[in-house]
Amino acid sequence: MSEHSTGWRDLGFARLDTARAQRTGDPEVVFGGGKTPEQTVELLRALHEQHPDRAVLATRVDQPAQAAVAAEFGAAAEIDPQARCVVLGPQPTPRGSALVVAAGTSDLPVAQEAAVSARVFGTSVEVITDVGVAGIHRLFDVRDQLNGADCLIVVAGMEGALPSVVGGLTGVPLVAVPTSVGYGASFGGVAALLAMMNSCAPGVVVVNIDNGFGAGVHAARVARRAAGGVA
């Protein structure tokens, strides 16, 4: 393992971007997909050493890697099995607020990944679930919550219509997250992705299918700026 003055650290199997927090305000994040439990543990430890005062995050952590993390870090690591996320180190003081709105119960893992990510990136978060457009009155009942947030994350699979309806009710910045929930001609979330891309509500922005993490990061950055902070 070697430290490079220009801002990276050589772990042998990876070059940790140690200058990212300095450049972007937030440390690098471990994407657990396709990594061994050992690699996930080692990357988390290296990031934590780099940022002892600030929570670091791993996403897409499967069950074996969650177990390895628990064995290694014990209670110091906060594991969210539904979101498949791990948080290591003290959470930052939240600034501003994000609200995650999910269309159905099957969208919850993605919604929860968004929530955990937004929290680690420095904003407070709440999650509302099961307000799909086929029973739209459930959505009207939470309208004040929608308007009270600094940034909205709207999660939906199938026809992906929820962001359009929410985006017509409020002017709060809105990130849409298509999920792979559906079957047949939903094509693993492509139907929802296309619908969100083509939303008739102005200003809807979209992340990749099931990418709760990306939505959480964007929302946190928007929310903490709205609260008067940057990093």
Added chain:
Amino acid sequence: MSEHSTGWRDLGFARLDTARAQRTGDPEVVFGGGKTPEQTVELLRALHEQHPDRAVLATRVDQPAQAAVAAEFGAAAEIDPQARCVVLGPQPTPRGSALVVAAGTSDLPVAQEAAVSARVFGTSVEVITDVGVAGIHRLFDVRDQLNGADCLIVVAGMEGALPSVVGGLTGVPLVAVPTSVGYGASFGGVAALLAMMNSCAPGVVVVNIDNGFGAGVHAARVARRAAGGVA
């Protein structure tokens, strides 16, 4: 031109299905797309001769063919330029009612094709426009009209979310029509088509992109049965 006892008539360039009304309750329809004005006129005349007491229909009639029809049949032919449809002969007595609901003004040509088709196939029709999901209160104001129809035709482009919202408000049979309105990743109506296919509202059925005609036929058959008739 020759008549075949088994139910077709040879026009040289086409075999008219003269037995269709007997089999299905409705005469054959002229699809004007890709036909010359002369072919459209000749097919309309042959159908009209076969069914003098009942309106016959041509769809996708472009401007030159509309002019040829006007020159040939004069006031006997009812031409709808927005719907690009021609109706020849007396309209049937309407039974039951269909309601066409369109998301935006750009969807009107398709909505109008649906309306004309449903009328010729024997039901009364009304059209409501510009009730897209980004301003959903416009939709709630017409809720009684929705519930009063025997069949709904919901027309939308872009993200195609309207059928899901309408389908959550009423149990009236609902046919969704995706339109090619949109740009970029709408792929000429594919985004709307997929959204409608994946609607979370139960019982939504779909026709091809811009196929107002097909929706009108289905709605008319449903509506006239609801009113106690079949053909």
Added chain:
Amino acid sequence: MSEHSTGWRDLGFARLDTARAQRTGDPEVVFGGGKTPEQTVELLRALHEQHPDRAVLATRVDQPAQAAVAAEFGAAAEIDPQARCVVLGPQPTPRGSALVVAAGTSDLPVAQEAAVSARVFGTSVEVITDVGVAGIHRLFDVRDQLNGADCLIVVAGMEGALPSVVGGLTGVPLVAVPTSVGYGASFGGVAALLAMMNSCAPGVVVVNIDNGFGAGVHAARVARRAAGGVA
């Protein structure tokens, strides 16, 4: 668990739409896909409590969830393993009739899901199977049955040609259901879906691949209106 006056009930992991029957004439349905056996059981029980006099339905119930349902509700729950459906509570008196026509034996699970759904939504149903277009005489033998129904559900995979042929033989409202039966360039049902979307028979409407449920709901609503009822 809490009851909201505006029409939903909070189950913790889901917001049950308790006002749906009032709005649409039919209660909410449990989509079992991606749900745990416990969630399916709990949702069925909550729906049944809400609608004690009327059968409630769960679809896409896998074997473990079927077992959990059987353990929980015993004979009160009617389980159809081929359709992967569960019905709880007394079936409604059927009004009107739907006929399900399937192209091949591999299409039977989807056909059966359509049949069960149509029955729960209030119409009587019959199923005819193995009348694919490569042996079209089998279809002609059932022509009277086709004309006798209030709504047809035509189920086919592979090239999806059956709805076009049936739609040319009768004017009864027709819902086409593409199935994922096939291989290679059938793309999991896309070939059949596209074929049905482009049917040359007027008035054919289509649902998502393998969506027997959606076809059943639409057909039941059409059929019971034809028989003089709405909900």
Added chain:
Amino acid sequence: MSEHSTGWRDLGFARLDTARAQRTGDPEVVFGGGKTPEQTVELLRALHEQHPDRAVLATRVDQPAQAAVAAEFGAAAEIDPQARCVVLGPQPTPRGSALVVAAGTSDLPVAQEAAVSARVFGTSVEVITDVGVAGIHRLFDVRDQLNGADCLIVVAGMEGALPSVVGGLTGVPLVAVPTSVGYGASFGGVAALLAMMNSCAPGVVVVNIDNGFGAGVHAARVARRAAGGVA
């Protein structure tokens, strides 16, 4: 222009395959698409010089090139404007027979290209049109013709169902030709192509969208072999 002993001739802008007839039994064919009228004329002349006793063919010849051909070769060239084909030189004595069956009038240009090609490649041809599956009785009336041919060419756009129905009625070798006739989710013939690829009738083979030429060549080769000849 130079002659190469190994079997090609250099025209400057093209290398004519002068050995093709020797290898495959049939001379090279001019594909007029994307060629200038002058190139089409020059290639036809070169081919004709190479094969003075046998008709040579150009396909996809647009109107300017048809005019150039007429000006250059006069009555010696047989021009079929609907098929957009040109034939130069004496037709071969036909052996065996092919039958072209087209679903609709809009499919006629492709059907005609198939017919002209099959004739030049040495078999006799007939064309039947407008026997689409929505009026299937028109097809039964020509059943004897189907069984009497040595090879069938079945041309259809939209849902492309006709080959499956014909292939269920007869065991004559059958080539399916999807056409670009249709709109919306027909995707320029892809829907018909996929349907034909997935035909439930055994032994259906397929050519590219609108490729009447390819179907004609295959059918002629099959038919003339059936009649006891090869080239």
Added chain:
Amino acid sequence: MSEHSTGWRDLGFARLDTARAQRTGDPEVVFGGGKTPEQTVELLRALHEQHPDRAVLATRVDQPAQAAVAAEFGAAAEIDPQARCVVLGPQPTPRGSALVVAAGTSDLPVAQEAAVSARVFGTSVEVITDVGVAGIHRLFDVRDQLNGADCLIVVAGMEGALPSVVGGLTGVPLVAVPTSVGYGASFGGVAALLAMMNSCAPGVVVVNIDNGFGAGVHAARVARRAAGGVA
């Protein structure tokens, strides 16, 4: 089980098309995909009873169904594990000949399915393998065999170039079979399918990905006609 005078037999789970041999010259074939071993056995037995003097065929028979067939029919059933085919009853006297040419060893299962099918449908067959275009001299060595066949079946995955090269060497009718051999942007055989569809060699016809059966049927029908027979 009941017999219908119009040509089908009701097996409960299937309607056997008992008139197919009369209509098309060949009996129905069992597609084993998605069927239980019991269904495959029962269908084979029913077909064999219908056609005791003529081999009947089942394709896509997985290992459990092969075992069930072996247990039921013993040596009377010929099982080809590579082709996953079962033949029951005496093979017909072969007329004419088909030649199967495969690009690589991975294409052999599909090539073998084609060979077995062509043999059951009444022609003699040989198979040549591993003559891919990257070592094209292997192909030239078998040129006489190519020209000696009545119909060619050319099987290839990956870039699917072999039919174009073979089609440039000989005028024998040629059926191309794309296989799902490949990875990445081969998309499960789509790359090969598209290449074959767009072959610059005239008269190449194509079947579905991995559809050796369809190619075998077509080739047999062509070959036995070339040998002076039809069914």
Added chain:
Amino acid sequence: MSEHSTGWRDLGFARLDTARAQRTGDPEVVFGGGKTPEQTVELLRALHEQHPDRAVLATRVDQPAQAAVAAEFGAAAEIDPQARCVVLGPQPTPRGSALVVAAGTSDLPVAQEAAVSARVFGTSVEVITDVGVAGIHRLFDVRDQLNGADCLIVVAGMEGALPSVVGGLTGVPLVAVPTSVGYGASFGGVAALLAMMNSCAPGVVVVNIDNGFGAGVHAARVARRAAGGVA
């Protein structure tokens, strides 16, 4: 023309959403695509009457409609031919700032649409162009500008790599806009859209192809909140 108390105004051909500014903080916007010059003029006038103190916007205004707007409103209307946008009425006081970064000169129309939209939605905007990733030093020279903005809009066609590089240099909220610039396998912007969707830089959000408007709206909402305001 009629006013509805629930928040819409009937223009005959459209239902203006007069309550949108109240719900979302910003008035409705005229999408000029597919509208006649007269419709665009009339919608602009109606919006302007509704919001006399605040600029209203029309996008995708083609040249004839630009001319009609100029003839109708004279200098009161600000027309940007490159962006194809029209602004009518006094611009709001800008709060916060957005920065538009475009990869190439061909991306300028989309970048400019984003800039005009962001300005009308209430934030100040600057545009930097031609900083594509193949000459990445041009990007480093503007790094301070990147960090100084409240929201970034990054516009790129072809491989769409710019947002990933920018997103690795700064933590400012970033909206990526794929453009249809490119050819061949860029598929009208799909390649860039997919690249942006899959950005390895965390928090990148995406809008539809060429949708500068949507990006401008989102960026303005983020920027004005960062400056302490909402609507």
Added chain:
Amino acid sequence: MSEHSTGWRDLGFARLDTARAQRTGDPEVVFGGGKTPEQTVELLRALHEQHPDRAVLATRVDQPAQAAVAAEFGAAAEIDPQARCVVLGPQPTPRGSALVVAAGTSDLPVAQEAAVSARVFGTSVEVITDVGVAGIHRLFDVRDQLNGADCLIVVAGMEGALPSVVGGLTGVPLVAVPTSVGYGASFGGVAALLAMMNSCAPGVVVVNIDNGFGAGVHAARVARRAAGGVA
């Protein structure tokens, strides 16, 4: 217009990358697609001023821009109308050699763009045309030329099989260029692109559809290194 010390020049509508030749050995190239004739002329002039001793290149120059270039630079500019390329300034001394092989005459514009580009990037080039795989003997006649080149550029549309065959005959580095030549299921060159991507000949590399320029650049860089030079 301003000069930046870090290596770019501001033309107002573009930032010229003046340091590219220093970084990569070759100056920036003008992509004429989507640019006005004036922009193309100005960019060429600026590049020429920067590199007076070395030819600079513009590609995809349409006819109006070619005329503007001719008017501006006269004989100093070499215009190739078939390749749609313009070269300004003295050609570099060629090192090494590239050979362009095109399948058909319709592929010539792309082949010629490759040739012009390779020449400007510093290698000598020859072009061989019309050696498609359906007449493969034409290819064998040029085998020595293939082996004599330092890099091959193989251009083909339709099924794109030529690179596989050439790649099996020689070990010279080979760049494949798919062209948009074809129709129907060639999807504007996608069929050829996929075929080349899946070539069974090892080491075949591919550029975008119709991207002769990219192939020429790569080939020149390979060839001049083979001749002992780099830039």
Added chain:
Amino acid sequence: MSEHSTGWRDLGFARLDTARAQRTGDPEVVFGGGKTPEQTVELLRALHEQHPDRAVLATRVDQPAQAAVAAEFGAAAEIDPQARCVVLGPQPTPRGSALVVAAGTSDLPVAQEAAVSARVFGTSVEVITDVGVAGIHRLFDVRDQLNGADCLIVVAGMEGALPSVVGGLTGVPLVAVPTSVGYGASFGGVAALLAMMNSCAPGVVVVNIDNGFGAGVHAARVARRAAGGVA
């Protein structure tokens, strides 16, 4: 097993191309995908017998086949489990050098397959990993290494942006390899493939998704020529 004078050897299940090294300078390679361990062992042995003085290669060798190789050849076979490659026989003296650059740790198996292949095909290789574009300073630190290589292989998944950035920094010939690393709308590497195809850096060439082998072969051929050798 039989030897053919024209250059192939019949192994029963395969025709080994024994003349390939003579034609292309390199022996045939065993593609292990879809082969049994026995077939892989036998093909390796046959190739090794043919080329005793030169390393032969097998790629895509799964664990069972690796075990069979180890059991058969012992230390004579070099097995790389990460690359899933086997090398048998003495490595050639390396000429020139290739450099493999990988964006992330998940891309390592593909990068390693490229490295092993390039080495067997006769050039020296180094691998640099984890220099993705979101932390682009890591890339600048290796700029001298980039410029020192004779050919670059740039491996990336997700948005596939790395080749564009590297291609803007250096003029060394560059082969881009998209990997299937990613999720959602990365479509198994298609997003990266399209991005690389559309790279704005001139001269970038691309191989199939995950095709490290193909990139290695091309790079080795380029590098050894640059070093003054061919085969």
